[in-house]
Amino acid sequence: MNYWLVKSEPSVYSFDDLVRDKKTGWDGVRNYAARLNLRAMKKGDLAFVYHSMEDKAIVGIARITKEAYPDPKDENWVAVELAPDKKLKKPVTLAQIKADKRLKDMALVKLSRLSVQPVKREEFDMVIALSEEK
Template identity: 40%
Template sequence: MAYWLMKSEPDVYGINDLARDQTELWDGVRNYQARNFLTSMAVGDLAFFYHSNTKPPGIVGLAKIVEANVVDPTQFDPTHKYYDAKSSPDKPRWRTVVVGYVETFPTGITLDQLKDAFSPEDLWVVRRGNRLSVMPVADAVAERLLAMARSA
């Protein structure tokens, strides 16, 4: 099992939405590095759910990968904001995962707390200027994050 961090704006799709829906296609990723991370995910992996573009930003819960290597259907819909004219059903450019709800943390772990606890090498989300929406999390870092979330 691997660990990941997945960012979403709570006014677009937040942890409460995932708790309500229980599973959701993680669509719309249009960064090649983030896409490559998505294609590296396996069923059963866990993802820290991070609320971005909010006050305060931070990790608010946990999701699991319930389906891996899924073709993102939004790339083929010309009316969708994530449409990609260079992608085709026989050669899709964008793949993703389906995430399932695991838990909402009693108290989120804010970005400031993350910066105090981790170096940019340990946890990429604290790197200045990091805009990736999906990133790996090392096992040792994940264990510390889970301990922080559950001790709050």
């Protein structure tokens, strides 16, 4: 299993919207590196959902339910289908991630503008632990 992070502005499409909809096509990505990451996603992989702009926090986990297929808006690009897995006990902010030396190499810190990123298993587990701290 692989781990990922996908970004969305919550005013456009939030994790709560994903929970309400039960699944969604993650389309509209127009970056070559992000497209490579979408193509690498496999059914069953997990992805953090990161609210960019306003919240700047990881708020939930989604599961990849359908591997890369042509983006319905532009077939030169790809989309994947996501379904909600679970909401984090509490959001993990970008500031928390940057403050944790164990996460200094996380793509969210190093490649902050990339909208679809790989996450290492250890990083995934650390973020989950941060979300469960009191």
